[in-house]
Amino acid sequence: MRKVNFNTLNNLTVPPELIEKVLAIPASSENTPAILPWYRRTKVLATAASIVLVVLAGISVYFFFGNKNIPVRPSGS
Amino acid sequence: MAEKRYAGLSFEDAVQKYAKSVMTACTVRLHNRPDADDCFQNTFFKLYHHAPDFADENHLKAWLLRVAINECKKVLRDNRRLIPLGSVRGISDAPADDRYDISWALMRLEEKYRDVLYLYYIERYKVDEIADILGSKPNTVKSLLMRDRARLKEIYGGDDDA
Numbered sequence: 756m757r758k759v760n761f762n763t764l765n766n767l768t769v770p771p772e773l774i775e776k777v778l779a780i781p782a783s784s785e786n787t788p789a790i791l792p793w794y795r796r797t798k799v800l801a802t803a804a805s806i807v808l809v810v811l812a813g814i815s816v817y818f819f820f821g822n823k824n825i826p827v828r829p830s831g832s
Numbered sequence: 833m834a835e836k837r838y839a840g841l842s843f844e845d846a847v848q849k850y851a852k853s854v855m856t857a858c859t860v861r862l863h864n865r866p867d868a869d870d871c872f873q874n875t876f877f878k879l880y881h882h883a884p885d886f887a888d889e890n891h892l893k894a895w896l897l898r899v900a901i902n903e904c905k906k907v908l909r910d911n912r913r914l915i916p917l918g919s920v921r922g923i924s925d926a927p928a929d930d931r932y933d934i935s936w937a938l939m940r941l942e943e944k945y946r947d948v949l950y951l952y953y954i955e956r957y958k959v960d961e962i963a964d965i966l967g968s969k970p971n972t973v974k975s976l977l978m979r980d981r982a983r984l985k986e987i988y989g990g991d992d993d994a
Binding site: 758759760761762763764765767768769773774776777778780781784 | 843844847848851852855856859860869872873876877880881932933934935936938950953954988
């Protein structure tokens with residue numbers, strides 16, 4: 756009966772430089788703050804930018820199309 | 833600040849002890865060394881930042897393998913592209929010199945099928961443990977194993993003289 760094996764996969768090596776990189780994770784994590792202040796978080800910035808854009812768009816639309824109450828005399832009269 | 837322990841091991845010991853298993857899991861799944869290196873680093877990054885309390889070293893190893901496999905899935909999802917089989921250093925699509933070494937045949941299976949065979953034959957996990965790691969049912973793992981064996985046999989070929 757033949758007995759097969761997975762020796763190539765069993766003997767796979769991890770490059771030492773890769774292990775060094777991984778071992779440096781604790782040191783690099785101490786240097787950079789893990790949690791950003793709330794005003795620098797992507798979600799907060801994106802929400803603020805969206806609100807500003809929507810307000811600006813609303814104002815533009817209002818002045819271009821919605822301001823019908825200005826008493827302007829019809830040009831024909 | 834006290835050093836964080838992972839099932840009694842320091843971070844360095846955990847990396848040294850399980851680096852090979854994590855790297856093999858990533859390589860088997862991705863068949864691409866640069867991506868496997870990225871997943872390897874991400875796995876240990878998650879260990880450092882998001883590790884739960886481990887009951888024992890088996891729990892730690894299973895957690896690492898699950899995270900590694902999930903990282904690989906993420907890479908494959910984000911980065912769908914064709915990769916030549918010979919791109920992994922040390923593993924080619926050609927049969928190895930050792931005629932009984934069928935690593936090359938395993939690497940020719942579809943990605944999703946490699947995990948089960950890898951965990952069963954290389955990491956020597958039981959069906960229930962594999963189901964736990966992969967987040968599937970034991971019966972699914974059993975049927976996958978059966979299908980994988982048949983497929984592996986198909987790829988390996990029928991040289992019964994060996």
